[in-house]
Amino acid sequence: MRDIRWRWLWAAGLLAAAIATGAPARADEEPPAVPLTTADLKQVPVPSTEDLAKGDPGGTLTGNAGDIVVADSKAGLTFADVVTQVGQNRIAINFVWTLIAGFLVMFMQAGFAIVETGLCRAKNANHTMMMNFMVYGFGLFAYWVMGFALQQGGSAGIANLGGVQALNNELKLTLFGKDWGLFGTKGFFLADTTYDVGVMVLFLFQMVFMDTATTIVTGAAAERWKYAAFAISTFFLGAITYPLFGNWAWGGGWLSQLGANFGLGHGYCDFAGSGVVHAVGGLTALAVSMILGPRIGKYNRDGSPNAIPGHDIVLVLTGCFILAFGWFGFNPGSTLGASGAGNLRIGSIAVNTMLAGCTGSFGAILYMWMRYGKPDASMSGNGLLAGLVAITAPSGFVNPTGAVIIGFAAGFLVCVSVEFIERVMKVDDPVGAISVHGTCGLFGVLAVGLFADGKSNYGGSWNGVEGSVTGLFYGDPGQLVAQLIGMCTLVGVVFTLSYVFNTLVDVFVGQRVSADVELEGLDLPEMGALGYPEFQLVTPGLGRSIEVGG
Amino acid sequence: MKALGLVLVVGGWVIAVGGLVASEALALRLATALLGLAASLGGILTINQGHNEHAIWKRKGALS
Numbered sequence: 001m002r003d004i005r006w007r008w009l010w011a012a013g014l015l016a017a018a019i020a021t022g023a024p025a026r027a028d029e030e031p032p033a034v035p036l037t038t039a040d041l042k043q044v045p046v047p048s049t050e051d052l053a054k055g056d057p058g059g060t061l062t063g064n065a066g067d068i069v070v071a072d073s074k075a076g077l078t079f080a081d082v083v084t085q086v087g088q089n090r091i092a093i094n095f096v097w098t099l100i101a102g103f104l105v106m107f108m109q110a111g112f113a114i115v116e117t118g119l120c121r122a123k124n125a126n127h128t129m130m131m132n133f134m135v136y137g138f139g140l141f142a143y144w145v146m147g148f149a150l151q152q153g154g155s156a157g158i159a160n161l162g163g164v165q166a167l168n169n170e171l172k173l174t175l176f177g178k179d180w181g182l183f184g185t186k187g188f189f190l191a192d193t194t195y196d197v198g199v200m201v202l203f204l205f206q207m208v209f210m211d212t213a214t215t216i217v218t219g220a221a222a223e224r225w226k227y228a229a230f231a232i233s234t235f236f237l238g239a240i241t242y243p244l245f246g247n248w249a250w251g252g253g254w255l256s257q258l259g260a261n262f263g264l265g266h267g268y269c270d271f272a273g274s275g276v277v278h279a280v281g282g283l284t285a286l287a288v289s290m291i292l293g294p295r296i297g298k299y300n301r302d303g304s305p306n307a308i309p310g311h312d313i314v315l316v317l318t319g320c321f322i323l324a325f326g327w328f329g330f331n332p333g334s335t336l337g338a339s340g341a342g343n344l345r346i347g348s349i350a351v352n353t354m355l356a357g358c359t360g361s362f363g364a365i366l367y368m369w370m371r372y373g374k375p376d377a378s379m380s381g382n383g384l385l386a387g388l389v390a391i392t393a394p395s396g397f398v399n400p401t402g403a404v405i406i407g408f409a410a411g412f413l414v415c416v417s418v419e420f421i422e423r424v425m426k427v428d429d430p431v432g433a434i435s436v437h438g439t440c441g442l443f444g445v446l447a448v449g450l451f452a453d454g455k456s457n458y459g460g461s462w463n464g465v466e467g468s469v470t471g472l473f474y475g476d477p478g479q480l481v482a483q484l485i486g487m488c489t490l491v492g493v494v495f496t497l498s499y500v501f502n503t504l505v506d507v508f509v510g511q512r513v514s515a516d517v518e519l520e521g522l523d524l525p526e527m528g529a530l531g532y533p534e535f536q537l538v539t540p541g542l543g544r545s546i547e548v549g550g
Numbered sequence: 551m552k553a554l555g556l557v558l559v560v561g562g563w564v565i566a567v568g569g570l571v572a573s574e575a576l577a578l579r580l581a582t583a584l585l586g587l588a589a590s591l592g593g594i595l596t597i598n599q600g601h602n603e604h605a606i607w608k609r610k611g612a613l614s
Binding site for chain 2: 175176258262263264286290291293294296298299300301303425426427477478480481484485487488489491492493495496499500
């Protein structure tokens with residue numbers, strides 16, 4: 001009996017040993033690789049024409065192997081056809097994504113127009129709307145003629161859009177043994193080799209960004225800016241100032257190379273344009289507002305400011321919502337693609353955008369409530385925009401916690417900045433554009449250098465430097481220095497260009513309307529028609545009442 | 551005043567970029583960038599001071 005037990009135990013032990021030694025051996029035995037051939041593709045079932053003619057209510061037949069484009073109809077579907085289709089699908093997804101994002105950004109013009117018009121007096125409604133309307137025309141024309149070429153003319157290699165290899169010439173200066181990219185030279189009038197599908201997508205997306213920068217200025221200069229001067233100034237911004245900084249940051253220019261050339265993180269990083277779009281617009285707005293001077297009645301003889309309320313807060317807050325909606329094109333669209341190379345991060349970017357906008361409005365309303373005892377509607381709107389502006393540069397590099405902090409800080413910052421600019425500098429900005437876009441744009445640039453968490457991966461590198469963009473709080477102080485150099489360039493170069501050019505416009509054309517025109521309102525004298533012809537317009541505090549229409 | 555301000559604004563940028571090529575020490579580059587930014591912002595305030603000297607609300611007979 002005992003022998004039988006031992007035999008069983010011995011047999012069980014041998015079996016266990018065989019399984020233990022045999023299992024890995026079986027795992028190592030992979031089935032032999034069978035190459036997928038064109039012949040296999042012929043076996044893929046394709047629904048017949050008769051089947052499809054019966055309709056496809058369940059959606060199970062539409063979209064099949066028969067829809068793959070074949071190079072040679074006689075040869076039928078080949079492996080090369082499938083691979084080509086996969087590549088084209090990736091680029092098609094990226095094209096559609098970028099174009100739709102661009103369409104959203106274009107619609108932001110409507111938001112800017114009604115925010116600015118609502119914050120101005122009714123007697124200037126037509127003039128303010130027309131400035132916002134025509135930045136689209138003037139800006140686009142300037143950008144098509146030369147702006148796009150200066151900005152993106154040397155930016156070949158954007159893989160998400162198929163490479164855009166036609167944009168292959170950047171003018172560079174060699175100083176201290178380093179190349180300093182200054183501006184691009186391909187793409188004027190979108191002619192010659194830049195008549196290219198990828199270049200067209202890039203042009204549309206970049207054009208609506210430029211347009212956003214130009215429309216920022218109209219808000220700060222509203223209610224006193226001569227229309228002709230506005231047209232010239234807008235053309236210059238769209239043709240020269242914006243594209244130059246855009247090239248340095250996004251077109252392969254010297255700021256983007258601070259990492260590769262000087263070891264400062266990944267160079268100047270501005271994911272969607274806190275600096276390129278908003279600070280450029282905001283600093284130009286500051287320059288123009290300083291040259292124009294404040295509106296009549298804004299300041300008393302002792303320098304104390306008077307509030308000049310806008311005429312329609314409903315328009316203002318509706319416009320803010322439109323802008324917040326458009327921002328989902330602005331930030332996530334700046335990946336220039338949805339497929340491949342880490343572009344699936346678009347979800348994080350959209351959430352960051354949403355969070356920062358919300359905490360921005362929360363920060364601003366909290367500040368106003370604590371300081372003045374009432375939640376202020378227009379500053380709540382500006383807080384929302386401030387949060388969105390501040391998250392624009394870091395949106396692709398930070399986590400949701402960072403986005404919440406950045407937005408909240410921007411909401412506070414915009415209120416402090418509005419007070420500083422109005423009361424200390426005595427610069428009149430009817431809509432708060434300098435603070436929202438200038439101050440918070442610069443803050444957004446700085447925030448990249450602080451909050452970038454090193455988790456993003458857009459194809460393994462950014463600005464030619466391997467790895468992820470990482471800010472000071474996550475271990476890379478070099479990135480902070482690169483961002484500070486970018487801020488210095490915005491203030492030192494962009495502001496200077498805008499100030500000098502607009503001073504020349506002031507000397508040769510004149511920037512400001514006459515006092516009579518300003519008091520009457522700019523609608524009739526400048527535009528030839530009133531915004532609200534059947535209203536009775538009253539200007540409080542100035543003892544002037546203008547009765548119009550019926 | 552305006553010209554002095556403009557010199558400060560541009561000078562700030564020159565300081566910041568100059569720091570890049572003057573040294574490879576990160577601390578020095580950080581210091582020059584901060585100094586340059588402060589100078590440029592100070593320059594803007596100086597230009598603004600120049601504009602406010604003859605501001606519309608300071609003029610005799612100005613509507614307020």
